[in-house]
Amino acid sequence: MLNLNILWWGRSDIHYSRNRVIRKCLARLGCSFTDFRPLLSSLGGIEAQLRRLSRPSLVWVPCFRQRDMQAALTWSRKQQVPLVFDPLISAFDKQIFERKKFSAESKQGIKLLNWEKQLFRQADLVIGDTREHCNYFHGTFAVERSRLVDIPVGAEESLFKPATPQTQPTTPIRILFYGSYLGLQGPQYIIEAAKHYTGPPVQWQMIGAGPLLEQCKEAAQGLKNIAFLPWVAYEELPKSIQSADILLGIFGTSAKAHRVIPNKVYQTLACGKPLITMHSPAYPRDLLSHSNAGIHWVPPGDPKQLAITIAKLATEPLQLHDMGKLAQQTFRKYFSEAEIEQRLHKALKHFCS
Known part of the structure; x- marks a missing residue:
């Protein structure tokens, strides 16, 4: 004490x-x-x-x-x-x-x-x-x-926790990004990934608002499986995370993007959901080398690799449940x-x- x-x-x-x-x-x-x-x-x-x-x-x-x-x-x-x-x-x-x-x-x-x-x-x-x-x-x-x-x-563990009972993967697979559309988050790379995506059917949900929102909306024209949604109340955010199948972190290329671990990463892991985010030295060294941590790492600013990673997970949806359990274990150990x-x-x- x-x-x-x-x-x-x-x-x-x-x-x-x-x-x-x-x-x-x-x-x-x-x-x-x-x-x-x-x-x-x-x-x-x-x-x-x-x-x-x-x-x-x-x-x-x-x-x-x-x-x-x-x-x-x-x-x-x-x-x-x-x-x-x-x-x-x-x-x-x-x-x-x-x-x-x-x-x-x-x-x-x-x-x-x-x-x-x-x-x-x-x-x-x-x-x-x-x-x-x-x-x-x-x-x-x-x-x-x-x-x-x-x-x-x-993350506030009284709010951000796994759903009870655990939800099964949806059809199509639901992919969620939420954020303030800042450059360090790289939301434009998510839109580009959606254009490159060739895997099983998925639904992309983009929650939030910010400087790059209009640019992302313009780039997403013609993509019918992307929904841009307004901010939800902080207390309602866990429900949005729990109802998604795959969560997206950040993908920016700036120096600051390599120094931060955003709130969405902590909250996703606390909710026991699979996460895809950029490989960054901000994370504990042993976590970066761990292949069974509920996290899939992709290079920053690489929409093609992001699309490939999402397709790999969407092809084997039954593994998402186990990935979610590993994600929560990662949260408990490190964060x-x-x-x-x-x-x-x-x-x-x-x-x-």
Whole structure:
């Protein structure tokens, strides 16, 4: 048990899946929370002082809250308590390489890099969701290896779990992708795979919305077995996963695509469903070499190989049930709440003294 009093600092959504899983696991380790949502991120330290917040065991700045970091760092130093940062993404990476707002060599790019670098380097512990993200934080922001730890995002196991009773493969085989249609997800390669597909009849379902949706719809014209569906409520998402036969992960070719394991992967494995996704160093090394893990790996940006892999599975639908069982075993071994608890305990136990 850790029994830490954690000051959860920032204008974050505590109901976001990463935050919910982390808080649930920390609570199981005996930790308690004080939630502090400053009115203005930049003035959070002043507000904390005026509200006379009690001195915690540590300050936790959750995902996406780089804007809250400086005030939280200043206040934590005055209180002489450690600060843990769980960024999940890099603002520099997102603005420069994903949104392409400006170049890395521009004044804005250099300024953003230096700003984020000094935030990361001041944290007592920086959490990456994958080993590759930790490598990125070390290489880009010069965060010391001793202050980096990778803890997977996981999935809410109370929601994402196998259907009871287990469903049998449908006819035609139902293939599901869901996501926000970002470049790193590579949804356009799924449409291209559908064009190349020559196996048994399948039904492609594409749930979600985002920047590449219209491009995908245009590319799919003439394909009658692809359905584009709007987002479903988060609580209803498990039903969509459970009713599908094969789930698709991500297939993008960007550097960031090789650093992430998306929510859909964790949620699919937790539901015990077969998964096809890109081969990526973000995954545990021994998992990548495991041929019986409920996952079929394909090269990123390769719609022909994706189509071949889907056809192979659709040709032998009875194997999908066994693949699903292996998928859930993979989740339990590498990404479960129990695994996250163990990693949190190991990472935070020295803050207990």
